[in-house]
Amino acid sequence: GAVVSQHPSRVICKSGTSVKIECRSLDFQATTMFWYRQFPKQSLMLMATSNEGSKATYEQGVEKDKFLINHASLTLSTLTVTSAHPEDSSFYICSARIPRGGSGGENIQYFGAGTRLSVL
Amino acid sequence: AQSVTQLGSHVSVSEGALVLLRCNYSSSVPPYLFWYVQYPNQGLQLLLKYTSAATLVKGINGFEAEFKKSETSFHLTKPSAHMSDAAEYFCAVTNNFNKFYFGSGTKLNVKP
Numbered sequence: 001g002a003v004v005s006q007h008p009s010r011v012i013c014k015s016g017t018s019v020k021i022e023c024r025s026l027d028f029q030a031t032t033m034f035w036y037r038q039f040p041k042q043s044l045m046l047m048a049t050s051n052e053g054s055k056a057t058y059e060q061g062v063e064k065d066k067f068l069i070n071h072a073s074l075t076l077s078t079l080t081v082t083s084a085h086p087e088d089s090s091f092y093i094c095s096a097r098i099p100r101g102g103s104g105g106e107n108i109q110y111f112g113a114g115t116r117l118s119v120l
Numbered sequence: 121a122q123s124v125t126q127l128g129s130h131v132s133v134s135e136g137a138l139v140l141l142r143c144n145y146s147s148s149v150p151p152y153l154f155w156y157v158q159y160p161n162q163g164l165q166l167l168l169k170y171t172s173a174a175t176l177v178k179g180i181n182g183f184e185a186e187f188k189k190s191e192t193s194f195h196l197t198k199p200s201a202h203m204s205d206a207a208e209y210f211c212a213v214t215n216n217f218n219k220f221y222f223g224s225g226t227k228l229n230v231k232p
Contacts, residue, residue, distance in 0.1 A: 004163065032218070041129065043222040044210070093163065097217065109220060111156070111164035 003027050004096050006112025013084055014120055021079045021115045023094030029074035030096035034109065035067070038091040047092075050077040084119045091116050122147045122213050126223035134231045139198040141226045143185075143211035146192065153194040154212040154220070155185055164210060170194060181205070206230045 003026040013019050023033055031052045036044040048069050049057040056069035066088075068080040077096075081088055095109040127142040145151055152171045156164040168179025175187040181204075185196045194211060211223040 006163070009161065034218075034220075036222075041224065043124070043224040044220075045222075046219055049218060095164075108154075108166055108169065109217075110166075113161065113163040 004094065004110045004112040006094050006115055008115060009113060010116045010118075012118045012120065015085050016083055019081045019084055019117060021081075021092055021094070021117075023077045023079070023096070023112050025075045025096045025110075028096075028098050030077075030098070031074060032097050033071060033077040034095045034097070035069060035077075035079050036093045036095065038093060038114075044093060047079075052077075081117065084117070086119045089117055089119045122151065122215065122221045124211050124213050124221050124223035126209075126211055126226050128226055129224065130227045130229065132229040132231060133201045135203055136200050139183075139196070139201045139205065139228065141196040141209050141211075141228065143194045143196065143223060144192055145194060145211070145213045147213055147215060149215045151213045151215055152217065153185075153187060154214075155179065155183070155194075155196050156210045156212060158208045158210065158225075160207075167196070167209075201228075201230045203230050203232065 005024045007022045033050040035047045037047050038044045047062045050069045050071040052071045058064045071077040091114050093114040095111045097109050123146045125144045154169045155167040157167050158164050167183050168177045170177050170187045178184045183198045208225045208227045210225050212220045214220045
């Protein structure tokens with residue numbers, strides 16, 4: 001199946017600093033990537049949809065100035081948590097979808113391994 | 121609006137026993153349903169999906185799920201559990217392959 005790489009897998013930072021998380025599609029081009037957040041013992045919640053070459057679409061209640069998303073190429077989307085605070089500590093997961101006309105596996109979201117963010 | 125409910129945050133079975141993980145969904149339009157598995161420190165891996173074809177869907181590793189519209193359910197089963205099946209399982213629903221709604225997950229423990 002398609003491979004999505006997410007980096008870093010774990011990050012610990014001080015309150016007030018910014019953290020960047022990368023999501024790469026390794027063997028396919030992804031015009032659309034998705035960013036999720038997972039709190040302990042809760043389900044994954046979609047934060048935003050990242051579209052290559054255009055602005056991300058944020059879900060209701062997600063601060064776009066807090067969670068900056070850049071999808072500068074067909075294989076890379078980044079999520080930057082700006083001025084992180086302890087309440088931003090969570091598990092962040094990205095996914096990518098093979099576009100229509102791709103070599104199979106369309107309409108399936110392929111997930112990265114996630115990033116555990118801990119803000120002290 | 122769509123939502124998914126997974127009954128039982130933890131399920132424990134003996135090796136060789138039947139695995140049954142429950143998923144009920146809510147959707148105002150015909151849904152597409154998915155089961156994903158997450159091993160520790162890994163991403164979500166697709167087990168199987170229902171996209172309006174056969175209601176009984178077979179996936180990887182011997183898992184299967186049956187879409188029952190009358191019960192709004194998509195329960196995941198496996199006839200005989202293996203130790204390697206121990207993981208967390210997520211049910212998800214979508215109607216447009218963009219926004220996925222996930223259940224809260226069920227951790228499967230397999231006892232020797």
